[in-house]
Amino acid sequence: MAVTRLALRHFRNITAADLSLCAGANLFCGPNGSGKTSLLESVHMLATGRSFRSRQHKSVIQEGADGLTVFAQLDSGYSLGIERLVDGGGRIRINQAPAESSSQLASCLPLQVINSESFSALDGGPGVRRRLLDWTVFHVEHSFAQAWKNYQIALRQRNALLRRGKIDAGLLSVWEQRLVESGVRVDSLRRELFKGLRSALLSLTAELPGSPVARVELSYRKGWRKELGLLEALQESRDGDIAQGHTRVGPHRADLRFTIGGEAAQNILSRGQQKMLVCALRTAMAELVCNHRGRPVFLVDDLPAELDESNQQLFAHWVSRCASQVLVTGIEVEATSRPWLQLSSPWNNPRVFHVEHGCISAESSAAQ
Numbered sequence: 001m002a003v004t005r006l007a008l009r010h011f012r013n014i015t016a017a018d019l020s021l022c023a024g025a026n027l028f029c030g031p032n033g034s035g036k037t038s039l040l041e042s043v044h045m046l047a048t049g050r051s052f053r054s055r056q057h058k059s060v061i062q063e064g065a066d067g068l069t070v071f072a073q074l075d076s077g078y079s080l081g082i083e084r085l086v087d088g089g090g091r092i093r094i095n096q097a098p099a100e101s102s103s104q105l106a107s108c109l110p111l112q113v114i115n116s117e118s119f120s121a122l123d124g125g126p127g128v129r130r131r132l133l134d135w136t137v138f139h140v141e142h143s144f145a146q147a148w149k150n151y152q153i154a155l156r157q158r159n160a161l162l163r164r165g166k167i168d169a170g171l172l173s174v175w176e177q178r179l180v181e182s183g184v185r186v187d188s189l190r191r192e193l194f195k196g197l198r199s200a201l202l203s204l205t206a207e208l209p210g211s212p213v214a215r216v217e218l219s220y221r222k223g224w225r226k227e228l229g230l231l232e233a234l235q236e237s238r239d240g241d242i243a244q245g246h247t248r249v250g251p252h253r254a255d256l257r258f259t260i261g262g263e264a265a266q267n268i269l270s271r272g273q274q275k276m277l278v279c280a281l282r283t284a285m286a287e288l289v290c291n292h293r294g295r296p297v298f299l300v301d302d303l304p305a306e307l308d309e310s311n312q313q314l315f316a317h318w319v320s321r322c323a324s325q326v327l328v329t330g331i332e333v334e335a336t337s338r339p340w341l342q343l344s345s346p347w348n349n350p351r352v353f354h355v356e357h358g359c360i361s362a363e364s365s366a367a368q
């Protein structure tokens with residue numbers, strides 16, 4: 001899936017823009033503070049309902065405006081629109097009809113983002129890595145969303161019971177049973193997906209021979225002791241859970257671990273190597289999804305940051321194999337376009353946009 005038209009109003013410093021994008025690479029170049037990241041952020045908001053920089057919609061709305069809008073036409077025939085108002089209101093529309101949830105947006109436009117936040121896949125908490133795994137399962141296995149929802153309902157109920165002064169053992173056992181049913185399903189879908197993810201990741205990192213990235217191992221932690229069933233684990237942890245007032249074991253505690261020779265990968269890899277590992281992970285996720293939901297769109301904020309030229313070229317090559325489209329930001333046109341020019345069509349003919357003071361104008365293609 002690719003965005004063919006993107007229109008936005010009052011999004012950070014961009015008052016209005018209406019852009020025609022190409023399949024392949026779209027480059028947004030301009031000085032610091034011109035609005036390049038804001039443009040990527042608007043696509044992210046359209047595909048997820050959220051900004052990737054802030055949880056506050058207000059900070060994304062242009063100062064002095066009542067609200068923002070972002071609209072996209074996709075090559076799949078879908079159109080997506082989102083409106084956020086200063087007073088907290090807003091709407092999400094898919095093909096002009098109101099959408100029930102932002103996960104519907106995600107199904108229409110699978111996105112992969114590489115920006116300065118992406119390092120949190122290595123040095124952030126388990127929740128970040130769990131969300132990456134779940135993004136992939138969500139797009140590959142359609143029953144996952146319901147299983148995860150059922151699990152969260154049961155988890156909330158168990159936690160509420162744990163916090164009551166007097167525990168109703170009968171009720172607790174009913175919710176534990178539901179927690180186990182949905183939790184085992186969530187775990188088995190994740191585990192199945194994980195096998196494919198690990199093997200896709202290791203094939204990509206093997207393209208970096210001589211780099212410690214090629215020695216990275218990925219493992220999956222299910223969220224409770226591996227020798228126990230989920231019900232046993234819940235029963236074992238019950239007294240401590242009551243004392244703490246929440247459930248300390250289960251799929252909501254799952255994690256992925258990146259290691260090199262048993263040591264956490266981020267303690268060994270340089271910053272550029274970490275970025276390549278993150279790029280490989282995002283590419284592996286996209287490869288798994290492209291056979292199911294369609295090829296994702298990549299948003300890449302400042303590709304040259306931390307990566308030398310050969311790594312930028314390798315990443316551009318990876319993206320061209322699994323994405324429908326990439327939106328890349330950079331300061332200078334020449335440096336930003338170089339990794340794409342050596343690829344095959346349509347990737348070798350990027351569309352270039354100049355960004356300045358929130359105004360975005362199309363330039364001639366970088367290949368001309």
Ligand SMILES: Nc1ncnc2c1ncn2[C@@H]1O[C@H](COP(=O)(O)OP(=O)(O)OP(=O)(O)O)[C@@H](O)[C@H]1O
Nearest residue numbers: 012013032033034035036037038059060061062063
């Ligand atoms: N709500 C807002 N209203 C108006 N302007 C805003 C708002 N929020 C942020 N800005 C401004 O928007 C501008 C664009 O920021 P953005 O992060 O998109 O720049 P950029 O081109 O990616 O810069 P860099 O190259 O430094 O990363 C900045 O000057 C910022 O101060």
